[in-house]
Amino acid sequence: MGKKLVWFRQDLRVRDNPALHEAANEGEVVAVFIEAQEQRKQHHESAAKVGFIFDTLLELRSELNELGIPLHIKTCATFTDQISALQQCIKEYDADSIYFNREYPVNEMERDKELVERLKKEEIAVHxxxxxxxxxxSLVKNKQGEPYKVFTPYKKAWIEIHKHSPIEPLSSxxxxxxxxxxxxxxxxxQEYRHDLWQAGEVAAHERLNQFLDGVDQYKDQRDIPAVAGTSFLSPYLAMGSISAKQCIHALLEHYDGDEQKLYGNTWFSEIVWREFYRQILIDNPQIAKHKAFNTSAKEVWVNNKEAFEAWKEGRTGFPIIDAAMRQLNQTGWMHNRLRMNAAMFLNKLCLVDWRLGEKYFMxxxxxxxxxxxxxxxxxCSSTGADGAPYFRIMSPLSQSKRFDPKGDFIRKLVPELEGLDNKSIHEPSVEQRKKVGYPEPVIDYKSARKRALELLS
Known part of the structure; x- marks a missing residue:
């Protein structure tokens, strides 16, 4: 009997890994990861993410080796090359079948379909x-059997299914x-902030356990960028060194099996949002091709290159926006509340196409x-599923005063303003700006808001 080839992708973990689990039940496993470097660039994924993936793979290899499973780390250019490389691996490692977990964007789905067709001709089993x-x-659907387009009813239906089908993560x-x-x-x-992110499955679970110790404060602290009030698990979820299933199960265990506490938890809702956006992608593959989910939404974007460049560099003249963008540029991560603030500022107040901001974030x-x-x-641009209504435009000033009242976050990321008092730091005067070399605002908020409402209504 041939070996079982496990192809790792965005599932870099040993536990709760269906493909690995099933392959190990069937025979001797050999594992492979193939980085499609040019494809990654075409998808605009960051050097920081690539570096974190590589280090995560080294940690994954250590865990797999303890189980007697080798992990080969290879590179190629494109998804087409990945398919050829996998065919070569099957021959080289004497495998009679391949196991992998699905990915849902269009290019990935098309690649997998092509792989299945090629391996079928070679009589290689694909799992x-x-x-x-x-x-x-696609398990969560409305009474008409159609996918949800609004989050709240989706979440309610999600919970009803979960009540009758409890989640139990797979073991090693x-x-x-x-x-x-x-x-x-x-x-x-590649380089990334090693001081902020420790790679690997063990590190992911350590961070989860640490977060769960204070998870009940999440609701009140998650919108305050100056405090560590979020889980910081998003990089680990993005590359699959921890799963959504594991997160939900751990939260339920934290509440000693009390489902009502689980379903009422704000962090739980964020994980279900992640599920919702994945289902939107599955049901609407056109969004992976730069299309708006809501085709009837107005798109009135203008070519405001000056504002876009200022936004990217964190010099818009709006302290909370600049602090957010500098955090992104310096760390490869941005606080979620600030992601909304920065996005709405760019696409609604500066009228820059949301696709440009989406690409820059990636x-x-x-x-x-x-x-x-x-x-x-x-x-944020009001083009998406359950999108904010067109007239919802977050004010940088009111958001700054509300969520960074003393300017602690601004002082940390925009140090030229650190000497200002708690009121001025949100909206420095012309004189204060000149004195410290901080730019004037790239837009006038009131007139920009008025123009956006006129164009988007």
Whole structure:
């Protein structure tokens, strides 16, 4: 009997990995990861994310090796090359079947379809699983059997299914006896903030457990960028070193099995939002081709290059927006409340196409995830599923005063303003700006808001 080839993708974990679990039950496993470097660039994914993936793979290899499973790390250019590389791996490692967990963007789905067709001709068995969502894809539908387009009813239906089908993450596969030798390692490492992000499945669970100790404060602290009030698990979820299923199960265990506490938890809602955006992608593949979810929404964007460049560089003259963008540029991560603030500022107040902001975020984020990033940008621009109404435009000044009242976050990321008092730091005067070399606002908020409402209504 031939070996079972497990192809790792966005599921870089040993536990709760359906493809790995099932392959190990069937025979001797050999694992492979193939980085499609040019394809990654075409998808605008950041160097920080690529670097974090590589280090995560090294941690994954250590865990797999303890189970007697080798992991070969290879590189190629495109998804087409990935298919050829996998065919070569099947021959080289004497495999009779391949196991992997599904990915849902269009290019990935097309690649997998082509792989299946090629391997069918070679009589190689292909086993595909769903390991990315907590509930099976397309399971949550309305009474007419159609997918939801609004989050709140989706969440209610999601909960009803979960009540009758409790989630139980898979355990680690059993240890096999094969010897580990000559593992291929083709280096594609990149720089990222190692001081902020420790790679690997163990680190992901340590961060989850640490967060759960204070999870009941999440609702009150999650919107305050100056405090560590969020889970910081998004990079680990993006590359699958922890699963949504594991997060939900751990939260339920934290509440000693009390489902009502689970369903009422604000962080739980955020995980279900992640599920919702993935289902939107599955049902609406056109959004992976730069199309708006809501085709009837007005798109009135203008070519405001000056504002876009200022936004990217964190010099818009609006302190909270600049602090947010500098956090992104310096760390590869941005606080979620600020992601909304920065997005609405760009596409509604500056009238810059949301697609440009979506792309820039992907180019910088260590947790860049197409479904969530696209969903967030389309929500903010009022083009997406359950999008904010066109007249919802977050005021940078009121958001700054509300969520960073003493200017602590601004002082940290915009140090030229650190000497200002707690009131001035949100909206420095002309004199204060000149004195410290901080730019004038790239837009007049009141007139920009008025123009946006006129154009979008």
């Amino acid at each position: 595909q699983y769903d390991g990315d969502l907590a509930l099976e894809p 596969p059993h240890k096999q006896t094969s010897n580990i030798h000559n593992q291929v390692t083709e280096d594609f490492s 180019e910088k984020l260590i947790d860049g995830d197409f479904a969530s990033n696209n969903g967030g940008w389309q929500w």
